Amino acid sequence: MRLLGRQDEIRRLDQLVGDARKGGGGALVVRGEPGIGKSTLLGHVREAAGFRVIEASGAEFETELPFAALHQLCVPLLGHLGELSDRNRDALEVAFGLTSGTPDFFRIGLATLELLASATKRSPVLCLIDDAHWLDDASAKAMTFLARRLTSEPVAMIFASRAATGLAELPDLVLEGLRDADAKALLTPETGDPVDDQIRDRILAEARGNPLALLELPRAGGFATPDTSSVPNRIERSFQARLAELPEDARLLLILASADPTGDPRLLWPAAQQLDIEVTAASSSAEAAELIEFSTRVRFCHPLARSAVYRAASPAVRRRAHLALAEVTDPGIDPDRRVWHRAQGNAGPDDDIAAELENSASRAQARGGIAAAAAFLERAAALSLDPAKRTERTLAAAQAKLDAGATDSAAELLTAAETGGLDERTHAKVDLLRGRLGFIRHAHSDGAASMLSAARRLAPLDAAQSRDHFLDALEMGLLVGRAAGVLDTVVTQARSAPTAPEPPDLLDALILLTTDGYRAAVPVLRGILVDSAKWTRRPALATTIAADLWDADAHAEISEWLVKSGRDAGSPHVLRLGLAQVACAAVNTGEFGQAMSAIAEEEAIADALSVPTVLYPQVHLAAMRGRREELAELTAKAAALASTKDLGMMHANVDWATAVISNGLADYRAALTAAERATAPGDLYLSGVALPELVEAAMRCGEQATAESALARLTERTAPIGTAWALGVTAYTRALVTGDEADYVEAIDRLTASQARIHLARAHLLFGEWLRRAGRRRDAREQLRTAHEHLSDIGMEAFARRAAEELRATGEVARTRSTGTFDQLTMQEVHIARLVATGATSKEVAARLFLSPRTVDAHLRNIFRKLGITSRRQLRDLPDLA
Numbered sequence: 001m002r003l004l005g006r007q008d009e010i011r012r013l014d015q016l017v018g019d020a021r022k023g024g025g026g027a028l029v030v031r032g033e034p035g036i037g038k039s040t041l042l043g044h045v046r047e048a049a050g051f052r053v054i055e056a057s058g059a060e061f062e063t064e065l066p067f068a069a070l071h072q073l074c075v076p077l078l079g080h081l082g083e084l085s086d087r088n089r090d091a092l093e094v095a096f097g098l099t100s101g102t103p104d105f106f107r108i109g110l111a112t113l114e115l116l117a118s119a120t121k122r123s124p125v126l127c128l129i130d131d132a133h134w135l136d137d138a139s140a141k142a143m144t145f146l147a148r149r150l151t152s153e154p155v156a157m158i159f160a161s162r163a164a165t166g167l168a169e170l171p172d173l174v175l176e177g178l179r180d181a182d183a184k185a186l187l188t189p190e191t192g193d194p195v196d197d198q199i200r201d202r203i204l205a206e207a208r209g210n211p212l213a214l215l216e217l218p219r220a221g222g223f224a225t226p227d228t229s230s231v232p233n234r235i236e237r238s239f240q241a242r243l244a245e246l247p248e249d250a251r252l253l254l255i256l257a258s259a260d261p262t263g264d265p266r267l268l269w270p271a272a273q274q275l276d277i278e279v280t281a282a283s284s285s286a287e288a289a290e291l292i293e294f295s296t297r298v299r300f301c302h303p304l305a306r307s308a309v310y311r312a313a314s315p316a317v318r319r320r321a322h323l324a325l326a327e328v329t330d331p332g333i334d335p336d337r338r339v340w341h342r343a344q345g346n347a348g349p350d351d352d353i354a355a356e357l358e359n360s361a362s363r364a365q366a367r368g369g370i371a372a373a374a375a376f377l378e379r380a381a382a383l384s385l386d387p388a389k390r391t392e393r394t395l396a397a398a399q400a401k402l403d404a405g406a407t408d409s410a411a412e413l414l415t416a417a418e419t420g421g422l423d424e425r426t427h428a429k430v431d432l433l434r435g436r437l438g439f440i441r442h443a444h445s446d447g448a449a450s451m452l453s454a455a456r457r458l459a460p461l462d463a464a465q466s467r468d469h470f471l472d473a474l475e476m477g478l479l480v481g482r483a484a485g486v487l488d489t490v491v492t493q494a495r496s497a498p499t500a501p502e503p504p505d506l507l508d509a510l511i512l513l514t515t516d517g518y519r520a521a522v523p524v525l526r527g528i529l530v531d532s533a534k535w536t537r538r539p540a541l542a543t544t545i546a547a548d549l550w551d552a553d554a555h556a557e558i559s560e561w562l563v564k565s566g567r568d569a570g571s572p573h574v575l576r577l578g579l580a581q582v583a584c585a586a587v588n589t590g591e592f593g594q595a596m597s598a599i600a601e602e603e604a605i606a607d608a609l610s611v612p613t614v615l616y617p618q619v620h621l622a623a624m625r626g627r628r629e630e631l632a633e634l635t636a637k638a639a640a641l642a643s644t645k646d647l648g649m650m651h652a653n654v655d656w657a658t659a660v661i662s663n664g665l666a667d668y669r670a671a672l673t674a675a676e677r678a679t680a681p682g683d684l685y686l687s688g689v690a691l692p693e694l695v696e697a698a699m700r701c702g703e704q705a706t707a708e709s710a711l712a713r714l715t716e717r718t719a720p721i722g723t724a725w726a727l728g729v730t731a732y733t734r735a736l737v738t739g740d741e742a743d744y745v746e747a748i749d750r751l752t753a754s755q756a757r758i759h760l761a762r763a764h765l766l767f768g769e770w771l772r773r774a775g776r777r778r779d780a781r782e783q784l785r786t787a788h789e790h791l792s793d794i795g796m797e798a799f800a801r802r803a804a805e806e807l808r809a810t811g812e813v814a815r816t817r818s819t820g821t822f823d824q825l826t827m828q829e830v831h832i833a834r835l836v837a838t839g840a841t842s843k844e845v846a847a848r849l850f851l852s853p854r855t856v857d858a859h860l861r862n863i864f865r866k867l868g869i870t871s872r873r874q875l876r877d878l879p880d881l882a
Helices: 007-022 038-046 070-085 086-095 105-119 137-147 179-192 197-207 211-216 230-243 248-258 265-274 279-288 303-312 315-328 335-344 350-367 370-382 387-403 407-417 424-440 442-458 465-479 486-494 505-518 519-527 538-547 552-569 572-588 590-609 616-623 627-643 651-664 666-676 691-701 706-723 724-738 741-752 759-773 776-792 797-809 827-837 844-851 852-868 872-876
Strands: 026-031 052-057 123-132 155-161 172-174 292-294 298-300
Touching: 007 026, 007 038, 007 123, 007 172, 007 230, 026 038, 026 052, 038 123, 038 155, 052 070, 070 086, 070 105, 070 123, 070 137, 070 265, 086 105, 105 123, 105 590, 123 248, 137 370, 155 197, 172 590, 172 741, 179 197, 179 211, 211 230, 211 335, 211 691, 211 872, 230 303, 248 265, 248 279, 248 298, 248 303, 248 315, 265 279, 265 315, 265 552, 279 292, 279 797, 298 303, 298 552, 298 590, 303 350, 315 335, 335 350, 335 370, 387 424, 407 424, 407 872, 424 442, 424 465, 424 552, 424 666, 442 465, 442 486, 442 776, 465 505, 465 538, 486 505, 505 519, 519 706, 538 552, 538 572, 552 572, 572 590, 572 616, 572 759, 590 616, 590 666, 590 827, 616 627, 616 651, 627 651, 627 741, 651 691, 666 691, 691 706, 724 741, 741 759, 759 797, 776 797, 827 844, 827 852, 827 872, 852 872
Parallel strands: 026 155, 026 172, 052 123, 123 155
Antiparallel strands: 292 298
């Protein structure tokens, strides 16, 4: 197809290729309707001089196979596997089925990046991915990860995809129809000369500038009565008309080729022999019809041609084709593709194939292909003769669909599972999955009710699992951002739960907390926190309880365990939870650089997994730094994700953060409103730490009764807890209400003995403000000067400005603080700088942050420029990075 009217698009593609040639690669998604010219543009860049070209394509009938498209792309580069680090090589070999095992699957994108980098030592690399809208989910995630990290590599990635589908995070180029003049120029040579004006005008009108339509519509009925069906459908019929004119063997060969998404002639020719096709004559006829090209790879003239051929075949012929391909697929090398073909070739139930599909699902899940595992299990359930096995596989498919974020499909599968008679244990599993579904869809009451139903069903059958499900409901409530209401509901029903084997356990402690309060529950909760065997199964809940008890040491121990366990086991979920908790703890201790590092690493892992980052640590940091615009952006991001992801609005986190930042900015009315929401009863942790914010805002707004009530609630929590952090904060909160100088002094003494630097700084600020209002300017200056120094050193900008204004009111001007390291760098740059300052190499940093070493070096050059230094050694001398 000629490239008429695509000069602007060609320039953009040539620019991308030119940048890659110079070492500054990138990616582009060429989008448009079928036939608009995407594949033709890929053909144009395929001729780029000096590049090694590697290609892959998605396939409509192969979306169930994890990493199928990524494997296609990497096959020409597998000779470089020996150049990769051991972990990356192992991850790719297992992902591609070259060896057995469970890979460190969230490293697969990084491993592919290293493979490409190895290949670029000889020449720049051009990656062309056609039909990207049909990429399997695992490949799409890995390729998106890869495409976003090419800015410092001599690699260009170009995808061709139908409009508005997939790869949304990448830059795109949308193809529109050709202008009339270009459309006429493309049409004229194909229809002959002269052309009847009315016929030509009708074809132009129906094609709407679609180049393939301009070439194919004359063959698809361009001179007949106008057809109201879509242009792609008419183009497919054109291809099918050509297919119908071919000899039977040629048609069967084309159908066989359309059923094999790999385009591998080493599979096609043996499969053709299985079907007794006379290959030489059949392939000649098929090529003569200009539908296909047989070379080192089997390639249809257009993706629509492949689809048209497959759809034209009867179900019986398709099954024959798939069975032939299954017969010639090596079960040792590619068992998943073999069973996939067997399943497509089977017309009815077959327990043997269903069992093989279940095994493929296990392999897919181990390789990170959650969506693929769900598809295998769903097909396995459909082929199962045994009703019990069918239900079991349907529920496993529903679980996998939930894990993959396909909530509608999961709901349909759960409904299907419920149609048969279920025993109580299986019904409990359905309830549990419906509970997860309800929480993910943010129907919190429905989610809790279903999970609690599961717990009640299991009570007479399995006491331990029943108690676990009560805690499942509570933990899920925490994950979506607010346990308020859920905690009360769980505890109310959990009172009738079976007795714990070794009481008191975590559920007993939470029941005690809700019924008898902190004085009764604190000793029990502390006993659980000091016994790792009791909290390691539920570390997310344990970190919340440690924070609720204002126990920085216990929280640090659990957070460190999470990070270590996540790294050792290669578990991204556990590691991300640990890093988020480390970041929150660092915010409380005023170690903002450490918080930024933990946040940056968590973001890198989330990006590698193509999942949203954990937002609450960023919310905490933005609030303490006094970054109102940043907090607003994070709140908006959380709101945008709430309808599609299991993150929720993080209600309590956002409300508490808004109260903190508003107090810092002296916007006390806004702080009061937010703090009242944040302190709603029923929440662990945040409803407690938000009480001091409520007292401060209420006192500044003249609402004494509200402040006194909040102080009473705070004291009820912190008095039995008794940590220096809890008692110190309570002391300065009490001082706000009583105006007793001794309370301010007590607060400073207690907080000096704690790690809570931010609260110590705020205690000095509040004491200084009280002294100034009492007319004791000299004493006030001392406290305000100390507050300003501490707040500025930590980086609490809003509170530091408040301290400076108070100091100015005493007649003293606060010293201007020089710009700190963290103010000049992004979070990722802070993390890189901290790692390099400890002696880490570029390669080690790259592995930690899922970047290439070249990209790390590029970041280092930016860091040096921003900080006015020239070497790694100088980084180690910066106090902020110590």
